[in-house]
Amino acid sequence: MSIxxxxxxxxxxxxxxxxxxxxxxxxxxxxxxxxxxxxxxxRGGDTFNHGSHEFPVYPTVVEAVxxxxxxxxIIYVPAPGAADAILENIAAEVPLIVCITEGVPVHDxxxxxxxxxxxxxxxIGPNCPGIIQPASQxxxxxxxxxxxxxxNVGVVxxxxxxxxxxxxxxxxxxxxxxxxxGVGGDPIIGEQQQAILRRFQSDPDTDAVVLxxxxxxxxxxxxxxxxxxxxxxxxxAFIAGATAPPGRRMGHAGAIIEGEAGTAExxxxxxxxxxxxxxxSPAEIGSTMRRVxxxxxxYQPPGAVEQA
Amino acid sequence: MNIHEYQAKQIFxxxxxxxxxxxxVTDEREARDLLKEIGPDVVVKAQVHAGGRGKGRxxxxxxxxxxxxxxxxxxxxxxGQIVGRRRGGVRLxxxxxxxxxxxxxxxxxxxxxxxxQTGADGVxxxxxxxxxxxxxxxxxxxxxQVDGANGQPLIIxxxxxxxxxxxxNRTNPRAVLRVPVDPVEGFPAFRGRSLAxxxxxxxxxxxAAGDMFANLYRVFIDMDASLVxxxxxxxxxxxxxxxxxxxxxxxxxAAFRHGGYEEWxxxxxxxxxxxxxxxxxxxxxxxxxxxxxxxxxxxxxxMATMDTLMLHGGExxxxxxxxxxxxxxxxxxxxxIIVNDPDVKTIFINIFGGLARVDxxxxxxxxxxxxxxxxxxxxxxxxxxxxxxxxxxxxxxGIAVQTADELGDAAxxxxxxxxxxxxxxxxxx
Numbered sequence: 001m002s003i004x005x006x007x008x009x010x011x012x013x014x015x016x017x018x019x020x021x022x023x024x025x026x027x028x029x030x031x032x033x034x035x036x037x038x039x040x041x042x043r044g045g046d047t048f049n050h051g052s053h054e055f056p057v058y059p060t061v062v063e064a065v066x067x068x069x070x071x072x073x074i075i076y077v078p079a080p081g082a083a084d085a086i087l088e089n090i091a092a093e094v095p096l097i098v099c100i101t102e103g104v105p106v107h108d109x110x111x112x113x114x115x116x117x118x119x120x121x122x123x124i125g126p127n128c129p130g131i132i133q134p135a136s137q138x139x140x141x142x143x144x145x146x147x148x149x150x151x152n153v154g155v156v157x158x159x160x161x162x163x164x165x166x167x168x169x170x171x172x173x174x175x176x177x178x179x180x181x182g183v184g185g186d187p188i189i190g191e192q193q194q195a196i197l198r199r200f201q202s203d204p205d206t207d208a209v210v211l212x213x214x215x216x217x218x219x220x221x222x223x224x225x226x227x228x229x230x231x232x233x234x235x236x237a238f239i240a241g242a243t244a245p246p247g248r249r250m251g252h253a254g255a256i257i258e259g260e261a262g263t264a265e266x267x268x269x270x271x272x273x274x275x276x277x278x279x280x281s282p283a284e285i286g287s288t289m290r291r292v293x294x295x296x297x298x299y300q301p302p303g304a305v306e307q308a
Numbered sequence: 309m310n311i312h313e314y315q316a317k318q319i320f321x322x323x324x325x326x327x328x329x330x331x332x333v334t335d336e337r338e339a340r341d342l343l344k345e346i347g348p349d350v351v352v353k354a355q356v357h358a359g360g361r362g363k364g365r366x367x368x369x370x371x372x373x374x375x376x377x378x379x380x381x382x383x384x385x386x387x388g389q390i391v392g393r394r395r396g397g398v399r400l401x402x403x404x405x406x407x408x409x410x411x412x413x414x415x416x417x418x419x420x421x422x423x424x425q426t427g428a429d430g431v432x433x434x435x436x437x438x439x440x441x442x443x444x445x446x447x448x449x450x451x452x453q454v455d456g457a458n459g460q461p462l463i464i465x466x467x468x469x470x471x472x473x474x475x476x477n478r479t480n481p482r483a484v485l486r487v488p489v490d491p492v493e494g495f496p497a498f499r500g501r502s503l504a505x506x507x508x509x510x511x512x513x514x515x516a517a518g519d520m521f522a523n524l525y526r527v528f529i530d531m532d533a534s535l536v537x538x539x540x541x542x543x544x545x546x547x548x549x550x551x552x553x554x555x556x557x558x559x560x561x562a563a564f565r566h567g568g569y570e571e572w573x574x575x576x577x578x579x580x581x582x583x584x585x586x587x588x589x590x591x592x593x594x595x596x597x598x599x600x601x602x603x604x605x606x607x608x609x610x611m612a613t614m615d616t617l618m619l620h621g622g623e624x625x626x627x628x629x630x631x632x633x634x635x636x637x638x639x640x641x642x643x644x645i646i647v648n649d650p651d652v653k654t655i656f657i658n659i660f661g662g663l664a665r666v667d668x669x670x671x672x673x674x675x676x677x678x679x680x681x682x683x684x685x686x687x688x689x690x691x692x693x694x695x696x697x698x699x700x701x702x703x704x705x706g707i708a709v710q711t712a713d714e715l716g717d718a719a720x721x722x723x724x725x726x727x728x729x730x731x732x733x734x735x736x737x
Contacts, residue, residue: 019663080564102631105562106454107532110491113459129662142663144692159608164660164692165715172714185607187456187534214608217456240611243618244627245596281619282612283716 002154002178002206003199004096004124005072007033007136012070012094014038014085016048016057020076023100023142027074028053030145031137036064061092074130074140075099082126083108090121097190098140099125109188116190123190129160129182135205141182151176152300153289154200156193157212158185158219162240162282166210169286174302175293178206185214193223201231207298208234210289211276213267215241220267228274234296235276236289239264242280309558310357311572314437316554319531324523326516327551330439339411342438343404349441351552352410354397354433356421357577361397363387364423366413372420372430379424397421400441411436434574442550447540448507449473450521452489452528461489461528463521467507469540495525509543517549524551532562581645588641591631598623599653600726601646601684603639605630605664613658616715622723625652632663639672640679647680654685656722658715661692668694670701677707685710685725689718 011032013024016039028034028050037048037057048057058064061073073094077085082101089097090112104126116123124131130141135150142160147168153175157163160182167177181196183189193211200206213220220239227235242264268278279288293299314332321327329346332355333339343350354366365388367375378386388396397414401407413419420430447470455462465485468476477484487503489495501518509517520541528536535557542550563569575583585593592607600617602624604610610629617624626649630642646652659669673688686709690698702709710725712718 023663079561103561105532105565106534106559107529107562110454110460114491144660144662144695146695147692157608159606159612160662161604161606161609161660162612164662165609165612168660168691169714187454188459189456192457212608214611219457222457238612240608240615243615243624244611281616281716283616283714283719 002133002135003196003203004131004179004181005133005136005138005140007138009033009072009136009138009140010035010068010070011140012036012038012061012064012068012073013076014061014073014089015076015078016042016044017076017078021048023076024048025050026145027139030139032139035068036070038064061088061094065092065094070094072096072140073098075101075126077101079103079105083112086112086123086126087115090115090119093120095121097121097123098128098130099123100128100130100142101125102127104186106187109186113188124181125184125190127186128184128189129163131179131181133179134177143180147171148180149176149302151302152178152205152207152298153293154178154203154206154209155180155212156196156200156209157182158193158214159212159240162212162238165282166212166238166285169283170210170289173286173290175286175289176300176302178203187217192219194219194226197223197226197231197235201233206233208236208289208293208296210285211235211237211271212285213237213239215239215244215264215267216262218261221261221270224267224270224274224276227271227276234292235271236279236285236292237268237271237276238279238282238285239267239271240282242268309560309569309573311556311558312355312357312434312574313353313554314355314435315572316556317551319527319556320524320551320554323527323530325520325527325551326549327554328439328442330437332435332437333411334415334435336408336411339408339436339438340404343407346438346440347407348403350401350407351439351441352399352401352407352414353437353439354414354421355435355437356397356431356433357574358421358423358426358431360423360425361421362390364397364421364426366395366397366419366421366433367430369418369420369430372422373428376422376426376428376430379422383424397423407438411438432576434576439552442542442552443545444542445545446543448509448542449476449539450524450541451535451537451539452525452533453535455488458488460491461525463487463489463495463503463525465503465507473539489525494529495522497522509549510547512547513543513549520549520551527556531556532559532566533557534559581649585628585642585645588638588645590628590638590642590645592627592629593645594627595649596624596626598625599651600722601625601649601652601655603628603630603642603646603655603657603659605633605659605661609658609660613656613715613719616719617656617723620719620723622719622726625649633659633669633672634663634665636668636672636675639669640676643673643676643682644680647682647684652684654687654722654726655682656718657686657688658718659690659692661690661694664692665694666690666692666698667701670698673709674701674705674707677709687712687718687722687725689713689715
């Protein structure tokens, strides 16, 4: 079953614009249980239909939760309203909130982080691809479903497209995934890599983890400290941006080189010292993991993990 | 986005932060009028967004490249001065005529400011800030920024101002105070006074310093800033506090509620190609030094693509994250910018569709090849959402393109094409 999601996940989608509708159709096709939509003034009336699937649409999260017992929210609301949507989910005590939205102002995220303190909610994102768990066919995000395969390797990444890249390599190398989590590329996010690693460490369905970081911030150092202190499962790591020119911003607001600690070299060194296996090339993440699993006697040929 | 020092000081002033008398000028008559009003002893400061201004040099455009090389090779011997022969971006002057002598080369249309951060072309100078000199008793450092890891604002302050705070942090970390801010409480004046006291500011100036810190925090909030920095603020010999420098960086993501920050934006300080990319709405573009033009979706994959090219011995000509592409004309616009870059010898398109659909990207590539008459070798790697359709579109179009399914193979093809030039442009992978 692995972390964060399972086959009892009851998904609520907030933001049924064009993109939200496209994405939720793909999640329904993948097999995800979607129980409610929230979209004030939804033009489609009070239900959303896709093939044989149907779920009710409510104007507020609190109403949706009380009527459907939704326990996970996916937010596709555009940036100006995204923080408001997250706050609404925290107020409604939704246990797991995933926010896909890119471009949320950082001051809004300061308010969100304050509201998360002491709340009953956990947040993944924003500016992330979401979470996918192949064994329970649960897709809470924007992933291309075809590249994923059930298995025993967890993936955690700041970048969305690098989740797909790494997973594609894993799948080609005959390695399935337990859960894949994109934590998001912004300066302020909900759970960081370190928190996800802790979840994988205590998850019986995960035998090893791919960690994908990038230049900027100190999150990889925090992850390295956790690996050194508590992680017994093997970790294969790649840090993007080793060749980025210093001082230039590379799209992710979080990816600004701050002094020495933000550089790829500093992060690679911290992770190496913590015992992680470094894949220097982003094209070798899959083959490196295959070697690590075989050495640890944890390689499971495809099909060995049952579908839930 | 950064704003100019003079703009930061206008915002400071409107928020009750004391700044020196003076203002920005762009022509000689304005300068003369201002100098008569605030003279005779003044500071003349070139207004540019680039860092390293004081130690940078104001030079003629045709000397920019040479001076940049000297600055990189031997900063001690070639860096700009505040007084003396080598004109830096910040100059002291006494009297109207002396001040105009500093003003003229800065405002000359042919001038550039070159610093270790500007690159060999330097940057144009947008305006000149002329201010009264202050009698400085002590220099301090103050900044507010976002601490991502803790998700709250962080104030950094030091009694060792007027120099690089990174340097102070290296040599004397205990001199750097870090004050996390509770976002609910904000940073009221009493917290400011307590910080002023820890900095050793004399009792008589503590109230003014406390107010200044509280007001700088309000600037941070009101502007949706990612950084507000004053290095230095000073205690004058008259015993008052004064922000004699000012830097404000704003959060582009908050532009929607600040009228796009148009009031503060200066496009002359930005790379023209980067502006073109923004106006065409094709995501995030940064010009680099190599010859492989890259079109990638996602910042992480874009960086990883550059990493892979370099591991194979290639050099990217740019970073381009086209974001989520669900319209083929955006692919054409992205490729137009890449093709118009004279450095580009090969084009590498690497798209892993999630939200983006790669069949639409493929249609855009075909349109671009036909519309733009692309002559450079083209390497395309598609994967993810609707990949089968995408590959079919490319194949059926008959355009000259090399393809590979995996990142490493595709990067190798791109590097090989860049190294062997145009001769291979008709080969099909």
